[in-house]
Structures are given as C-alpha cells and as structure tokens.
Amino acid sequence: MRVAKSWMLGVFAAHRVAAEFDPLTLVDPLIGSTNGGNVFSGASLPYGMAKAVADVNGQNTGGFATDLSGITGFSSMHDSGTGGNPSLGNFPILPQLCPNDVIDECKFLITDRPVNYSNESVVATPGYFAVSLANGIHAEMTATEHAALYKFNFSAATSDTGSKPFMLLDLTDLWQSRQNASVSVNEANGQIRANGTFLPSFGAGSYQSFVCVDFAGSKVNDTGIWVNNRAGTEVKDLFVTRGFNLWYTQAGGFATFEPPSNGVIYTRVGVSLVSTEQACQNAEKEIPEPSKDFGRIQTAAEHAWREKLSPISVKADGAGKGLQQTFWSGVYRTMMSPQNYTGENPLWNSTEPYFDSYYCLWDAFRAQHPLLTIIDPAAQSQMVRSLLDTYKNEGWLPDCRMSLCKGWTQGGSNADVLIADAYIKNLTGIDWDLAYDAIVNDAENEPLEWSYQGRGGLDSWKKVNYIPYLDFDWKGFGTNSRSISRTLEYSYNDFNVATVAKGLGKEDDATKYLSRSTNWQNLFKKDQKSIINGTDTGFTGFFQPKYHNGTWGYQDPIACSSLATFCSLTSNPSETFESSVWEYQFFVPHDMSSAVKLLGGADEFVARLDFFHESGLADIGNEPVFLTVYDYHYAGRPGLSTKRVHYYIPHSFNSTESGLPGNDDSGAMGAFTVFSMLGLFPNPGQNVYLISTPFFESISIKHPETQKTSTIRVTNFDPSYNNIYIQNATLNGKPYTKSWIGHEFFVDGMTLELTVGDNETASTWGKSADDLPPSSSVSSMLAM
Known part of the structure; x- marks a missing residue:
C-alpha cells in the first residue's frame, strides 16, 4: 500500500506541476528585436488590431528595436516582422517635461525629440511592454482589440524646472508617408482626435487611419496644436497636407497637465480605420475607466494568450531554457498577424470576417498558416473566408495585403495554396464553390495589373507552357521579371487548383491543372554549369530563363544568393525572386520525385543539397529555403533533414535579441522554428508532414x-x-x-x-x- 500511495502522490504532484506551468514565462517578445528580425515587441492580443509599443529612430520597421536608438514616440498600430519600409505606427504620442514649462521649449520635430533608453529597463511579455526613458519618464502599456492604454509615470522625470506633463501627438507614421491629416483638440478635457491619409508600406493605393486619445490622472492645464517647431494654445484644429514640393510638414496636437499627485498620466488611445467616432467608441467600450483598467486589461491579454497557447504541451526535461524560449516565442509570433480588422473595413459591407496584414502569403503559406491550421483552426478558417470575401468584393484573391491596400505580388497566386491546404485538412465554414471560382480565376484570367493580384503572362503560360524571359504580355502589366520563379510557383499553384478540383469531383479540370503543374520542367537546361569564383561546382543542369521562341537566356545560378547581390521587385529584379537558381532548383513541392530524377538521382540530389547548405549559397533568413532543409526526405535520407535543422536551430534561430536570421515576416520564421522543433514539417497544399526528430522528449x-x-x-x-x-x-x-x-x-x-x-x-x-x-x-x- 505504501508503494501505491507513493505512486498516487507522484501522479498528483505531476498534475500539479503541469497545472502550474505557464507558457507565458517562456515567451520573449524581444527575440528578433534587432539584427533585422523586425518583430513587434509590444503589447497586443492574438491577431489584435491595437499594437502598442515605443517607436525608435533605428530599426523601426516593427516600431521598437533593442538597438539603443532613440525613442521618438509611442504608437498603437504596427505590423510584425515585415521587410521594406516601416509599416503603420500612425499618430505617435510622446510624453515630456518641457524646460520651465514653456511650450516653445518642448521638442516637436522627430529629429529633435528622440530619448535614449537602456535595454535593461525594457520589459516585454505577452500583452505588456514597459521601458524607462533616460529623462526619467517610465512608460508602461497594454492593449485590447482596438485600443491601447499607456501609463506614463513622471515621478522620476528630470527637466530644467519643468513640472507640468506635456503630451504631444504627431500627425505622422513610421514611414512618414502621410499625405494629409487633421487634428482637433478638446480644450476642456484634452481629448485629441486625429485622422490622416497614409501609404501602405508594400503595396498600392492609400488608406485612412483614425485615432482618439484621452487622458486621465490629472487636470488639463492647456491644449493646442503645433506646426514644425512652434506651438500655440489659441488654435485647437489643424489640417495639414504633405507640404510644398512634397516637403514633409510636421504637425500635431498637444495637451499639458497639472503635476499629477502620484506622478502618473494615463493615456487611452482608440484606433479605427473607419472613423474618428468609431475610434472613440472602441476606446470607451474596451477601456471604460483608463485610470483603473490597466491591471484588468493586462490580465485579460495574458489570459487570451494562455488560451491560444494552451493546445500545446511540452515535456522539456533536459532541454535548456533558451530552446524552450525559442519554441514558445515562435508560437506566439505566429499569432501577431494577420490582424483581425472585422468591423473596421470601410471598403465594403459584409457579415464575413475581415483580416488584414497578410504580409505576404508568399512568406506565410509555407509554415505559418499550416501551423495555425493545427493549433487554431477556427482562426485559420476565418482568414480563408476573409480572403474569399476579398475576392468576392474586389474580384481577386490577395497574395499580399496590408492597411486595406493591395500588396505587391512576389511570385505566384499563393492564396491558392492556402485554400487547397484548408480543403485537404477539412477546415469548416468555407464556401468551397466560391473558393474554387476564386482559384480558377487566378489560373485562367489575367488582371490588367498583375503586380498586386492574380498572375501575369497567362497567354504564354497556356501556349508555350512556361513564363518566357522578357515575355510579350499585352494583356496585363507587372514587373516583367522572375520568369524562372514564377514558372515554378505557377506550376505549384496549378497543382493546388487540381487538388481542389479533384476533391470537388471536377475530373476534367483536375486533369488539366495537374498537366499544367508539370510546366516547371520546361525551364531545365540540362547542360548548364555553375561556377563560383572561377571554380566549377561540379554540378550540371539548372533552371534557366527561356525566350518565347524557345531559345535560352542566361542567369548565373548563384545570382541572387547569399554569395551575390540580393534580388527583389525593386532592387536588382532578376529571373528568380529573392533567391537563386541554386535555391529554386529544390522548389517543386508537389513533385519532388521528378526533381530528384531530373537533378541526377538520389545520391546526386543529396550532394547538391549538401553543397547548397555548406557553400554559403543557402539564405536561411528567407522563406524559399525552408523546404530545402527537408528535401532530403524525398531522396530517402530523412536523417539528413534532421541534421540540417539541428544545425540551423540554435545556430540561426535562438533566444537572443538577434535570434532570427532575417525578417520574421509576420511569424513565418517563428512557424518554421516551431514545426522544426516539433519534428513535423508541412508541405502545404498536401496532406503531408515530414517527420524529423523533435528537440524535446x-x-x-x-x-x-x-x-x-x-x-x-x-x-x-x-x-x-x-x-x-x-x-x-x-x-x-x-x-x-x-x-x-x-x-x-x-x-x-x-x-x-x-x-x-x-x-x-x-x-x-x-x-x-x-x-x-x-x-x-x-x-x-x-x-x-
């Protein structure tokens, strides 16, 4: 009986330990906050629209970075892990104590107002962010779905005899893309309402953003507006344009306060993409008592994150804390975006969900969305429905979308992959007839502007069965490059159309699109060699660009690799996108068996993969490399996939602030890390997870x-x-x-x-x- 009792006590103890485990203690939002990870490190709910953090004048694509650059303000909308121009960061606020409480001695210009901080003062946890400024002001923040709450403590602040807190709002965004804006300040309570027109960071068009800022904690002393480096208290309303000859006029509103008894000024910021009134309603509904709600909101945010992380449990005995942080933080970042903007879409009326910040599906389809399909299928279903509702109302599935705008298409029509993946994994609530119409539209119809939707060159695709080099495409317009990578991606996209067609009983369509999915082979030049620094690599046969008449063009197989110059849509556009011919030779997700044969058989294929990963050609910081880590499976050497991933983690993916090898891309890098540590890696659009050895027991x-x-x-x-x-x-x-x-x-x-x-x-x-x-x-x- 003693043995039985001991065993029972052990069971109860194990259950108690399991019940006490809190995954939030292993989430570090600062992983990837420097070295180009561009992660959002601040306070947010899962898929939340409001995202509060300090903005810096250094690596500020995600707002904040642990690069010790200066803090220029605090704003409440951000994207996470993106590349290119900084995104969102609209209407930053900045607390100050102005010398002698003289308004014109306050710091207004973005070049004048950066304040230093120490990394030691930064605290970032799910739903919470805090930092101490060098001037003694301590800032804390948390968030609801559509509002942020800041707690600015001036108790330790220093100034040249200044004592009255000064709160500035700037009519700008992180990119300083503002086209025009308005601000109105209520002199009775200090409320600041503002709206403006801005540009998306990686897309076409413009969008409007609205904000409503309220204060609590002390009596309002004065209010007004400012332009450039001067301010006044008589005028309470302002409209500003881009400026003469596009000179960027800096402007905004402000409020000053009597010294608060406890040193704290609470600042509530409601955000909206519909109207200023809706921004105020969001704030009032979600944060009714700013001076009392901070703890409640932070606790609610933590609860929301625990619930989202709760499907996963890990027995991590023997695994270091760093590996555990790498894993759980990766899961966390996959739920930063896409962002749930349901109720905040002014473009059309719909009862369907509306998600934004698909930034971009070219990055996210490979691992992030497959992970959400497992751990949050309800959210993934809503995201697919949102894509379909966009197709229904705008005529095309997005491949990239942010800030209500169409984002640039990087390769194929990769919403097709998400839809096929959702279909074969039986996500519910999706109109499959509408879904099939949408992906067939991508496959059959060329839009006038295929730079941000659909596919280009479809006449050639159907006639010569590849995308030609310097194609003559008179039906539509886009960046006439990427002929190799687009051929590979269109082949894969058509395979996904075939998958859904087969499932819906459309046999003829399935046969047609499956046949088109073999088009990738038409750009393989079997006698092409690759030379690095004058030395033949010893491998023959690579993809090459081909003219419409069937004659070959040329792209050095190492071009666009880590050994050469980076290639993007705007910088050095080439026939492969953001990666080399060397990397794209391994990208045939639906027919890797044929790729293995075409490249010389299993042994030769493995030799190529080894050379690719060991020569410096592999760019582990960009998404096309993901599948290459696991392609050994298709040559009958799954153990070598495990060997590769156990090198890249923790060498390139780890728990440091520079622990990502490139942009997180809205959680794509995080999802790669999670699947790799889990031991099952997806090949999306197929009912396939490649098995490797997990990092935990x-x-x-x-x-x-x-x-x-x-x-x-x-x-x-x-x-x-x-x-x-x-x-x-x-x-x-x-x-x-x-x-x-x-x-x-x-x-x-x-x-x-x-x-x-x-x-x-x-x-x-x-x-x-x-x-x-x-x-x-x-x-x-x-x-x-």
Missing part, C-alpha cells in the same frame, strides 16, 4: 475542435543532441516506416514514438521507395 497538441491529443515522443532522447537520427518508429504502438504522416495525426489524436540513435547511415527508417513522401508523378495523391 515529447510534445503533445490537443486539437481545439476534436479535443483529441496527438503526441510525438522520443525514446532515448538525448539532451546533448548527439542521438538525433531516427532508427525506428511506431504509430499508435504499431511499426511505422514512412518518413511522413498526414493531418489525421492531429485530428484523430495519434501517438508517434521515435527511437533515436547517433548513426544516420545505419538506420533504414524512412529510406525505402515505399516510405518516401508522395509526389504527384508517382502517386495518386490527388485521391482524397
């Missing part, structure tokens, strides 16, 4: 809809990570030899047990032809 995911728990368990788990090669596996207790598994693993709650060792070559697991992941050319993978 076991990981379980409780499906939010079926409530069934799936578990991946490692036998002989080695926290030193020498024993990382799978020797054998069981699925629900039965031997399992395939190197991949389907989505039913998560839906039905299966258990995958992996026995590992230190020898990759000795293991036969996952290496036979029957155990390879499916490819369209060698399987009936379109059978649902």
